[in-house]
Amino acid sequence: MSATTQLPNDLKAQRDAFHEELKAMSITPLWLNLATAAQNEPKVDAVPHIWRWRDIKPMMLRGGDLISPQEAERRVLMLINPSFEAKSARTVGMIFGGIQFLMPGEIADSHRHSPNAQRFIIEGEGSYTAVEGERTIMKKGDFVTTPAWRWHDHGNESDQPMAWLDGLDLPFANLLDANFFEDYVEGDGQMQPIYRQEGDSIHRWGRGMRPAWQEPIEPRQSPVLNYRWTDCRDNLHALREEEGSPFDGIIMAYVNPLNGGPTLPTISAYLQLLRKGEHTRSHRHTSSTIYHVAEGGGGTLVGDTEYLWEEGDTFVIPSWVEHEHWSDGGEAVLFSYTDRPILNAFGFYREAAGDRRA
Numbered sequence: 001m002s003a004t005t006q007l008p009n010d011l012k013a014q015r016d017a018f019h020e021e022l023k024a025m026s027i028t029p030l031w032l033n034l035a036t037a038a039q040n041e042p043k044v045d046a047v048p049h050i051w052r053w054r055d056i057k058p059m060m061l062r063g064g065d066l067i068s069p070q071e072a073e074r075r076v077l078m079l080i081n082p083s084f085e086a087k088s089a090r091t092v093g094m095i096f097g098g099i100q101f102l103m104p105g106e107i108a109d110s111h112r113h114s115p116n117a118q119r120f121i122i123e124g125e126g127s128y129t130a131v132e133g134e135r136t137i138m139k140k141g142d143f144v145t146t147p148a149w150r151w152h153d154h155g156n157e158s159d160q161p162m163a164w165l166d167g168l169d170l171p172f173a174n175l176l177d178a179n180f181f182e183d184y185v186e187g188d189g190q191m192q193p194i195y196r197q198e199g200d201s202i203h204r205w206g207r208g209m210r211p212a213w214q215e216p217i218e219p220r221q222s223p224v225l226n227y228r229w230t231d232c233r234d235n236l237h238a239l240r241e242e243e244g245s246p247f248d249g250i251i252m253a254y255v256n257p258l259n260g261g262p263t264l265p266t267i268s269a270y271l272q273l274l275r276k277g278e279h280t281r282s283h284r285h286t287s288s289t290i291y292h293v294a295e296g297g298g299g300t301l302v303g304d305t306e307y308l309w310e311e312g313d314t315f316v317i318p319s320w321v322e323h324e325h326w327s328d329g330g331e332a333v334l335f336s337y338t339d340r341p342i343l344n345a346f347g348f349y350r351e352a353a354g355d356r357r358a
């Protein structure tokens with residue numbers, strides 16, 4: 001008998017009283033909440049959304065005039081899914097995306113936190129990120145890792161603003177009640193000491209060799225600091241004659257050289273080439289994705305919504321929504337990252353080809 005069936009008045013009154021008494025004990029009957037606990041498919045609150053670079057950039061420059069990185073801790077414009085509040089830090093799924101920017105001469109002071117982080121450089125050249133004693137000068141399209149609990153700071157030593165897309169597993173860390181943060185307090189508190197040469201992590205771990213006398217700090221985190229745009233883009237083009245993935249074209253995952261897995265334990269990142277005239281098949285999966293247009297233009301159909309994108313735009317595809325991509329006119333390169341390692345780790349990853357055929 002369902003809860004909505006007509007009941008004799010006395011039984012209804014007894015049930016209502018029973019439910020009220022349970023409520024006062026912080027107990028809820030499952031039979032009143034079956035729709036949340038047992039559903040045929042995920043009910044996804046996050047919605048598809050696109051943030052356009054032409055809208056973000058002027059706000060970034062205004063923000064540069066209004067607040068310093070020191071006042072802000074990190075001057076980041078959080079991209080919050082329209083379905084959620086800022087405190088959730090949810091851009092989509094279990095991942096966060098935000099636009100961080102530094103004006104010429106600015107420094108973002110050193111700190112560390114338990115959420116894992118990564119950057120994809122949107123614009124500018126000449127800023128550095130320092131992680132655990134190594135500095136890397138960042139260029140447009142570079143992919144930089146900042147794994148959990150590593151000291152990191154950024155500085156802009158160039159004469160132009162520098163912007164990048166921050167990616168973190170912040171919503172997951174918050175969900176687990178495991179979010180820790182610490183400011184660096186040695187010296188001037190701004191910059192950690194640099195004691196490794198530039199490129200150290202590549203020479204040590206990123207070229208198919210590793211130091212035989214040294215163990216990595218944490219094998220689930222990639223020890224490579226900077227995956228250079230020119231190298232990664234070259235890889236896509238080297239494989240461009242292949243069929244690639246029917247759903248994503250020539251797509252390659254950034255990997256942790258220690259285990260071949262994702263670059264961070266919770267986030268996998270990808271670079272993909274959509275060739276001229278390419279239009280992928282549709283599919284859906286339980287991982288959620290943040291896309292950033294690194295090069296070119298094109299479109300993505302997400303559910304029933306079509307997003308036409310161009311270089312610098314960022315858009316999201318929530319779990320279990322069917323989607324397909326195409327390049328427009330020329331070729332396009334998309335950077336993306338997903339929470340798939342979390343789903344994989346616990347058996348929640350599911351994927352299905354769509355009904356639509358491009």
Ligand SMILES: [Fe+2]
Pocket residue numbers: 074111112113117152
């Ligand atoms: Fe940070």
Ligand SMILES: [Fe+2]
Pocket residue numbers: 247283284285323
């Ligand atoms: Fe997909």
